[in-house]
Amino acid sequence: MRISNLTLAFGNKIVLKEVDLNIEPWEFIFFIGHSWSGKTTLIRSLIWDKEPMNWDIILDSWIALYKNMNEDILQEYRRNTWVIFQDYKLLESKSIYENVAFAMEVCGYSDEVIRRKVPEALEQVGLLIKKDRFAYEISGWEKQRISIARALVHDPDIIIWDEPTGNLDPETAEGIMKIFDDLNKEWKTIIIATHDKNIVDSMKKRVVAFKDKEIISDEAKGKYIL
Numbered sequence: 120m121r122i123s124n125l126t127l128a129f130g131n132k133i134v135l136k137e138v139d140l141n142i143e144p145w146e147f148i149f150f151i152g153h154s155w156s157g158k159t160t161l162i163r164s165l166i167w168d169k170e171p172m173n174w175d176i177i178l179d180s181w182i183a184l185y186k187n188m189n190e191d192i193l194q195e196y197r198r199n200t201w202v203i204f205q206d207y208k209l210l211e212s213k214s215i216y217e218n219v220a221f222a223m224e225v226c227g228y229s230d231e232v233i234r235r236k237v238p239e240a241l242e243q244v245g246l247l248i249k250k251d252r253f254a255y256e257i258s259g260w261e262k263q264r265i266s267i268a269r270a271l272v273h274d275p276d277i278i279i280w281d282e283p284t285g286n287l288d289p290e291t292a293e294g295i296m297k298i299f300d301d302l303n304k305e306w307k308t309i310i311i312a313t314h315d316k317n318i319v320d321s322m323k324k325r326v327v328a329f330k331d332k333e334i335i336s337d338e339a340k341g342k343y344i345l
């Protein structure tokens with residue numbers, strides 16, 4: 120993924136200015152930066168999610184791709200580049216299994232594919248043995264894992280998590296990082312936007328820091344420094 124000379128603006132308010140970023144398929148990257156530094160905006164731009172907002176995208180290398188984008192290509196693109204946003208919604212009256220299956224039904228997968236993929240994804244996040252529990256009786260940690268499973272059913276090559284660990288205890292955060300680390304070892308690209316200093320410092324992965332509309336640092340084995 121190559122982002123070059125990306126400027127994002129809401130009206131005339133520039134949020135990111137002339138950002139350059141290369142991301143290789145095997146990478147595990149943290150995006151850090153204070154609130155409002157543009158992390159979420161950048162992530163949304165990566166999946167061409169400009170519908171709910173009013174912004175201009177100036178993308179040197181992607182402009183051609185974007186112009187040729189139709190709904191089918193876009194859908195395929197978003198399956199491959201899956202973003203887990205903060206406000207994941209669970210259906211409280213459904214089981215863990217049903218919550219993941221439902222997310223697939225909405226996307227139009229066949230029953231056969233759903234029956235195959237859901238157990239696979241639940242296994243990957245360690246939830247298969249709890250698949251019949253109801254959403255209301257599970258912990259925050261398990262809910263986070265459901266949202267990862269909901270991403271995995273689409274077999275994305277790139278998984279992006281926007282602030283996963285906002286309200287989680289250190290043990291949970293560690294568990295989630297273990298899952299992402301394993302996925303990364305299967306050659307999935309992982310991008311995580313986070314405020315959690317402990318996680319970033321302990322993982323020793325590439326860290327891209329955002330500040331004042333720009334990337335202020337980009338370190339291969341970075342720490343949480345702003």
Ligand SMILES: Nc1ncnc2c1ncn2[C@@H]1O[C@H](COP(=O)(O)OP(=O)(O)O)[C@@H](O)[C@H]1O
Nearest residue numbers: 129134152153154155156157158159160161172
């Ligand atoms: N829908 C919107 N309309 C106008 N400005 C927005 C909108 N969403 C975000 N912004 C602005 O974009 C900037 C970056 O926000 P955001 O990408 O959410 O940062 P972060 O994820 O790093 O906290 C902020 O100044 C914010 O006010």
Ligand SMILES: [Mg+2]
Nearest residue numbers: 158159281282
């Ligand atoms: Mg954000």
